[in-house]
Amino acid sequence: MGAPPPLSRRHPPRGGDTPLRPKPAATPDDAPPGGTGRGRITIAEVARRCGLSVATVSNALSGGGRMAEGTRARVRAAADALGYSASPAARGLRLRRSWTLGLVIPDIANPMYGEIARGAAEVLEAAGCHLLVASHDSCPERQARHVRNLLRQRVDGVILQPWSSRDEEVPAMVAAGLPLVLLARRHLSQPTDHVTIDPRAPLLEGLRHLAALGHRRIAITLMGGRASTSAEERLETYRGFMERQAGGPEEGLIVRLARADLESGRAAVPALLAARPTAIVASNDLLALGIREGLHAAGLRVPEDLSLLAVDDTYLSALPGVELTSLELPKRQIGEAAARLILERIAEPGRACESIVLPARLAVRRSTAPPRPAG
Amino acid sequence: MGAPPPLSRRHPPRGGDTPLRPKPAATPDDAPPGGTGRGRITIAEVARRCGLSVATVSNALSGGGRMAEGTRARVRAAADALGYSASPAARGLRLRRSWTLGLVIPDIANPMYGEIARGAAEVLEAAGCHLLVASHDSCPERQARHVRNLLRQRVDGVILQPWSSRDEEVPAMVAAGLPLVLLARRHLSQPTDHVTIDPRAPLLEGLRHLAALGHRRIAITLMGGRASTSAEERLETYRGFMERQAGGPEEGLIVRLARADLESGRAAVPALLAARPTAIVASNDLLALGIREGLHAAGLRVPEDLSLLAVDDTYLSALPGVELTSLELPKRQIGEAAARLILERIAEPGRACESIVLPARLAVRRSTAPPRPAG
DNA sequence: GCTTTTTGGTTAATCGTTTAATCATCTAAC
DNA sequence: GTTAGATGATTAAACGATTAACCAAAAAGC
Incomplete structure (x- = not known):
């Protein structure tokens, strides 16, 4: 603990007295005595x-x-x-990293995505990173805007559940060298890292459950506009099943939607009822709840008049008085997997793209029952 | 559009040829031809x-x-x-700002806070700022950890719904000169900017509604441990009302809880039933739903056996089959007001603390009804 | 005892902005 | 024809960290 060494500086400190020495933004309330003026210790x-x-x-x-x-x-x-x-700014400037990742999801009001965010944030926090969450509300312009914002913010990577499988942002981000993980759908022309749910087995389990109850006219909703790889896979599975089990699929039973929230669930009811189904498979819990509300408004009861099968199994579907039969997705794990993938890609940008497929299982509750005898 | 001026540099560019010129973190995949290699245009x-x-x-x-x-x-x-x-890093370094704000809330799974976050994010985005959201899940250690993280991240300010009204983080942040806005409760010893809901009028409206239906034994839940200014104000209002209307308050009807989610709602049912109330006023929707679930499990029906009044009025309480009577809070506005307050304080650090009080109104649904004749 | 190697540091450049101070140049004034 | 003032752009010094290159002193090798 001796006195500090005499610091024999060989190079003089640049010119006797330098003429310019501005003091930018000299905060009036500078560090008091030795105060920790807002983490100012450099x-x-x-x-x-x-x-x-x-x-x-x-x-x-x-x-x-x-x-x-x-x-x-x-x-x-x-x-x-x-x-x-x-200071993150200083090391960010020097190291060209922000230790911030972006998460862009379809709907912040849907607890499903809250859980995904929670899972991702946890993994990232352990790695010393932060997460900026943005909701595009199934609006392509909002998605584009959020992506632009994140790029401006120089995030180190983005986790995105894209609106469709041909969004232009995706190839653009990849071309810019930005680590990117897609959720749910893949992109049609641009391979990326990717986390999804097995689109076949769980849906088949749900369809078998309905068929076992006696349903033959099963309607299904599909998201993502015209182009969504996940929707197409679901559709394929659905068609295959309907062909084998229920005298062929009927196009009227397939309803494509742009958004999956309460409001569009309510709005979709007429389209869904048009083909006279006895059961409906909805794309997620919130959509199912909207549909259920629309059905109630039309004087139809679930499951007495119509069975309803949801996907996600958020806490909403378990509420007393709600009790939807739903496909339970590993929400936390989706977020965790996505976070891990993006951290790996940041660490090793050249690696091959990886796709993680997670399982789901059916949680049977009270929104599914045998169809009415009168069909 | 002439040729660039000859740049008559009076000072030579420092030493004929400088010896040291390291190239840190030279990314192997540098900007291709003239490519926009990840926003690298300086x-x-x-x-x-x-x-x-x-x-x-x-x-x-x-x-x-x-x-x-x-x-x-x-x-x-x-x-x-x-x-x-x-580059945000460069200007952040120079200007000592991060254009990032922190929002620390009790429960990310509660749609109430999702809406608050949405409101705040919108206002902040318009001001060119970003929002980092963290959930403390009513755990003081988590709250402390999140606040530490945000300080390390050098956020420009924090919006916090604190666990209690005597959390140490609050005076610490103020002492460090960090702009801070509290939600719901104030701090007992440290004045700050503050956004809250009128704790009297709406609650009184709810209590009158119950009294008009014939209820006299009304239980109430209070959050925030022993020390929460908002809980104390609610309690005061409740006591005053009960004295006038219902033969004096009874301590057994007052139930204090640490958390306000589904799980603790279920767990609180025995304590709530102990004083044999005919109606319960819950601190928020999620808690009310948990209580409702616990009541169902105990064989009691809402509202036939017991009336239930919630607070927040998220979309949950409007779901068919749920239909809670609830005090509707202006969720978006809370977030917006908090964001505006913090932006104002950043702009003018010396200003006096401001408290914004927002109104609420009763949305009557189907969880409240006259008490059973057999009381 | 002199050179080489190792050890334990220091120097200076750099990341990309902002901004006070400075400076050329052109215009107006005397 | 100087001088003074405006105008419009430049210089260089920060901001706070990282890191390649360098270097003094001690240890090792011959």
């Missing part, structure tokens, strides 16, 4: 306290460089005695 | 394109400095021809 402060150069402190804290273990410990101690933490 | 690029100095470009884009209007326009054109946008 690495230089720590260096001064240790009688070392900032470079050494940086090395000590980052674990790099050769140095005496004693020094490293001393620096560490001083750093957290002062409550030092590196 | 202000220097724009300056070169215009034959101007970076300073001039900066001034032109920021609107500062004296300059020919023609130049300004030329720079603007070049900037968005190149798709330039300033």
Whole structure:
């Protein structure tokens, strides 16, 4: 703990007295006595306290460089005695990273996506990253705007559940070298990392459940406009099943929707009823609840008049008085998987694209029952 | 549009040839031909394109400095021809701002807070800021951790719905000069900006509604542990009403809870039933739904056996089969008001603290009815 | 004892902006 | 024809961190 070494600087500190020395944004309320004026403790402060150069402190804290273990410990101690933490702006500038990721989802009001966000945030936080969440509400312009915003913000990567499988943002982001993970649908022309739910087995389980109850006229909703790989896979599975089990699919039973929330569920009821189904498979819980509301308004009861099968199994479908039969998706795991994928790609940008397929299982509740005898 | 001026540099560019010139983190996949390699267009690029100095470009884009209007326009054109946008890290470093705000809420799974976040995000986005959302799940340690994280991230301010009215983080943040807006409760010893709901009129309206139906034994739940200014105000209103209308308050009818979600609603049912109420006023929708579930499990029906009055009026309470009577809060507006407050304080740190009180109104649905004759 | 290697640091450049201070140049004034 | 003022752009110094290159002193090799 001797006096700091005399610092024999060989190079003079650049010119006797420099003429220009502005002091930008000199906050009037600067650090009081020795106050921790808003985390203003810089690495230089720590260096001064240790009688070392900032470079050494940086090395000590980052674990790099050769140095005496004693020094490293001393620096560490001083750093957290002062409550030092590196300025993200400064290291971001130098390292060209923001430690911030973007998550763009269809609907922030849907608890499904809340859970996904929670899973992703947890994994990212453990890796020292932050998550910016944005909801595009199934509006392509909003999606584009959010992506632009995130790019401006220089996020290190984006997790996106895209509106459709041919959104232009996707190839653009990949071309710009931005790590990208898609949720649910893939992109038609641009391979990317990707997390999805097995589109076949769980849906088949649901359809079999309905068929076992005696349903033959089963309607299904599909999301994502004309172009969604996940919707197409669902459709394929549905068609295959209907052909084998129920005298062929009928186009009127297939209803394509632009959004999957309460409102569009209510609005979809006339289209759904047109083909006189005895059961409906909805794309998610919220949509199912909207449909259910529309059915009630039309004087139809679930499941007495019509069975309803949802997807997601958020806590909504378990509420007393609601009790939807639903395909339970591993929501947290979806978020976690996406976060892990994007961290891996950031670490190793050249790797091949990976697709993670997660399972789902049927949670039978009270929205499905045998069809009315009168069909 | 002439050739770039000959740049008569009076000061030579420092030393014939500088010895040290490291190239940190030289990404192998550098900008291809003239590619926009991940938004890498810097202000220097724009300056070169215009034959101007970076300073001039900066001034032109920021609107500062004296300059020919023609130049300004030329720079603007070049900037968005190149798709330039300033690096947040660089300007953050220079300007000591991050253009990022933190929002710390009790429960991300509660749609109430989703709406608040949406409102806040909208106002902030318009001001060019971003929002980092974190959920403390009514756990003081999580709250402390999130606040620490946000400080490390150097957010420009925090919007917090604190766990209690004596959390240590609050005075600490104020002392550090960090703009702070509290939601719902105030802090006991530290004045701050603050957004809340009128704790009297709406609750009184709800209580009168129940009293008019014939209820005298009305239970109420209170959040925030022992110390929450909002809970105390609610309690005061409740006590006053009960004294006038219902033969004095009874301590057993007052139930204090640590968290307000489905799970703790279910768990609170025995405590709530102990004093044999005919109606229950729950602190929010989610808690009310949990209570409702617990009551169902105990063989009691709402509203036939017990009336239930919720607060928040999220879309949950409007679902068919749920239909809770609830106090409708202006959720979006809460978020918007908080965002505006924090922006104002950032702009003018010295101003006096402001408290914004928003109204609420009763949405009567089907969870309230006259008490059973057999009381 | 002199050179080489190792150890434990330091220096200076750099990331991309902003901005106070400065400076050329052109115009108006005396 | 100087001088003074405006005008319009430039210079260079920050902001706070990281890191390649360098270097002094101690240890090792011959």
